[in-house]
Every structure is written in C-alpha cells, then in structure tokens.
C-alpha cells in the first residue's frame with residue numbers, strides 16, 4: 020500500500036520514465052490518480068469521489084463484494100489450468116449456455132477480448148478455408164497483430180474489406196431513408212463482391228453487436244440479419260463481438276445481438292471486459308460444426324490461464340450478481356430515464372444533435388451545426404474536462420470524437436443519471452452564455468480579434484463563434 024501514499028506528481032513522473040507513452044492516460048494534462056473503487060464510484064488519493072459513467076468492465080460495480088469473495092475463496096483452495104477436471108469450468112460453460120441460443124453450445128475460455136477475437140479469426144478461417152474478413156469502418160476488435168489488421172479504429176489505412184458504419188444519423192443512409200437496413204447491408208454485399216472479383220474469399224464478417232468505439236451506433240433493425248445472409252452466401256461466418264455490449268447492458272436482452280430478433284444467431288460470439296468485472300476473463304461461444312472443424316486439425320487449444328478455477332468462479336459470481344440484483348432490468352429502467360432526460364437537454368441545447376441508445380449503452384452526438392451535423396470535437400473535449408472538474412468521468416468516441424459515451428457500471432442509479440444530466444445542463448448553459456458574451460464582444464472588437472469571454476469558454480484555447488450557434492471553435 021506504500022504506493023498509494025506516493026504523491027501524485029511522483030507517480031506521474033515514475034510512469035513517464037518507466038512506461039511507454041503509447042500507454043495513454045485519461046486527461047493527460049492533469050491525470051486522475053485513483054486508489055479505490057466501489058460500486059459506480061472511484062476515489063482519488065485525496066479521497067475525492069468521482070462518478071464513473073464509462074467503466075463497462077466493472078460491470079456489476081467496482082470491487083463488488085460477491086465477486087471479490089468468490090475469487091478469494093477459490094484462490095484459497097486451488098488455481099490451476101483447464102487440463103484437470105474441475106467443476107467451475109463446466110458449471111460456468113453451462114450457465115453461459117443458458118443465456119445463449121441453443122446452437123451456440125461450445126465454449127472456449129481465454130484471458131482477454133483480443134484473444135477471443137483472434138481465436139474467432141482462426142476458427143472462421145479453419146471452418147471456411149477462406150482468409151478474408153469484412154469489418155465495419157472505425158471498428159476496433161483488439162490489440163493483437165491479427166486484429167489491428169482488421170481494426171480501422173486504430174489502423175486508419177486498412178485497405179480493403181471495410182463496409183460503412185450503419186449509422187443512420189451521420190452515415191450515407193439516414194433516418195429519412197426508406198430502408199437504411201437494406202441499403203447498409205447492400206454495402207456489405209458490394210464489399211464482398213469486390214473482394215470476390217479480385218479472387219479473394221470471405222472467412223467472416225466481424226462486428227460489435229452495437230458498434231461502440233465507432234460512436235455508440237444503433238444499427239437499423241434488420242441490418243445484421245441481411246448482412247448474415249450475404250456473408251453466409253459467400254461462405255463466411257458471422258462473428259458478434261459482445262466484448263463491450265454483452266451481459267445485460269442493453270437492458271431488453273442479455274446479449275446485444277438479440278436486439279435483432281430471436282431468429283438471428285451469430286456463428287461465433289466473443290465476450291470480454293464485463294465478463295469478469297475487472298478480472299481478466301474472456302470467452303468464445305460457437306457451434307458444434309465450427310468447433311469440430313477446428314478439432315479436425317488435431318492441434319490442441321491450450322491457454323495457460325484461460326478457464327482456470329479462479330477465473331470461472333469470478334465469472335459465475337458476476338452472473339449471480341446480475342441475477343440477484345436484477346441488473347438487466349435495472350439497466351432498462353435507468354437507461355430509459357437517462358435517455359429521456361438527455362432528450363430533454365437536446366430540445367434545450369442545439370449542440371446536442373442526437374441522443375441514442377438502449378439500456379445503459381447511450382451516446383450523445385454533439386454537433387456544430389444542424390444541417391451538416393459537423394462533429395463538435397473540441398466542444399465535446401471541453402465538456403468532458405468540465406465534467407471531470409465536477410467529479411464526473413465521461414469519455415468521447417466516434418470518428419469525430421464528438422460522441423459522449425455512457426457505459427457505466429450497471430449499478431448506476433436514477434440519482435446518478437439525474438446528477439449527470441443536471442451538470443451537463445449547467446455546463447452547456449454556461450458555454451452558451453460565454454459564446455453569447457463572445458458575440459457581443461466581437462461586435463465591439465475589430466474583425467479577427469476574439470474577446471476574453473471566448474477564451475474562458477474554451478479553456479484558454481482561442482475560439483470564435485459560428486453562425487450564431489452555441490459553438491466554441493478552436494483556431495487551427
């Protein structure tokens with residue numbers, strides 16, 4: 020515990036010296052040193068309490084006592100690998116199978132989401148005998164070499180099988196399109212045909228069941244079923260990445276892919292993050308047929324830590340807590356309340372272009388102007404930093420980094436929702452006020468100069484006003 024007593028500046032200094040700067044910090048100018056977590060709250064070294072609106076890993080709440088106790092009890096008895104018979108791994112597979120369609124009946128246990136997606140890639144290639152993968156633009160599926168290659172989010176130059184995000188707010192087919200699901204699915208079909216014309220063969224389509232890193236996107240109903248038809252016709256498999264969005268987060272269903280309807284069943288589902296509430300656990304579920312094709316290679320699948328008795332005890336405890344605390348229903352209630360209140364803010368503040376989501380998966384799309392829906396990137400960053408000053412942790416994502424992402428621990432309460440919305444309202448009102456005073460000042464100032472109100476609004480960044488909108492725009 021000595022490390023907790025180190026001054027924050029000393030920790031930062033050591034980190035800068037010893038860790039790669041590729042491992043980034045939240046709020047790099049003034050990072051937060053967190054030393055304790057409980058439920059939906061994080062505490063810094065001064066004991067200040069932050070409301071966590073973004074940690075979808077601490078799914079049932081930071082340091083949930085049931086989960087911690089389960090790990091501790093199993094640690095006291097045994098932790099070894101999956102080459103020995105043990106009840107935890109089979110109990111866990113059985114409990115997970117109860118949440119999934121019958122067809123997804125074979126389980127592999129691993130340590131991270133990246134490992135699960137990497138195995139999905141291997142299984143799909145083995146089953147189909149094909150190599151290529153179709154992904155959505157701006158997707159992220161993991162940090163391994165195999166996955167960076169299929170993650171446009173990190174590797175923007177990805178050339179090839181990348182279909183447009185099914186984003187009905189800012190994509191090519193919007194809310195006024197008569198059939199956005201069909202139109203976006205046709206784009207996938209087009210990507211498949213172009214690859215085939217070059218002699219390529221498709222092994223899989225990978226997508227998050229609700230694209231999260233791409234900006235909390237809700238694909239139009241029917242999209243994934245049509246994509247699955249196109250992909251299977253090309254001989255490929257459908258891989259649903261549930262690493263951010265599974266385990267009841269979407270409220271109405273346990274898995275986000277189930278939003279597509281009962282008949283829709285992916286060939287592979289990958290799970291991570293929330294599955295172990297912070298303990299490194301991951302899982303892949305697939306069909307007997309896909310698994311058998313992999314077994315036929317004769318290659319053993321061995322993962323030193325995957326499926327160990329402690330990890331499985333943790334996974335089982337997470338499922339228990341979800342059930343006993345009825346967190347899926349809670350996500351529906353709190354999520355609807357939050358959506359409703361955020362929508363009221365949209366009516367009040369024109370910077371809010373769109374509020375979308377389901378359960379405790381919500382995105383607030385900030386825009387500079389209503390017609391072009393230009394991403395309000397700097398404003399989003401400014402808002403997040405002001406929220407942090409108010410002890411609320413929120414983040415942005417999406418290609419324009421202008422979508423506020425709500426993905427809190429599932430115990431996030433109605434009071435928490437009310438509190439965040441009130442603060443958001445205060446900050447946006449204050450921003451609008453500053454922009455207004457900026458306009459007044461600009462009239463008095465010679466053209467090109469900006470007044471002090473503008474500078475204050477953008478947190479020392481030079482700013483200007485655009486078209487009377489409540490826009491604080493950074494100078495290039």
Ligand SMILES: Cc1ncc(COP(=O)(O)O)c(C=O)c1O
Pocket residue numbers: 130131132133134136159160161162227232260262263291292
């Ligand atoms: C959608 C998605 N898939 C896969 C991963 C990779 O998971 P991990 O970081 O556990 O390897 C992430 C991580 O951020 C993710 O968001």
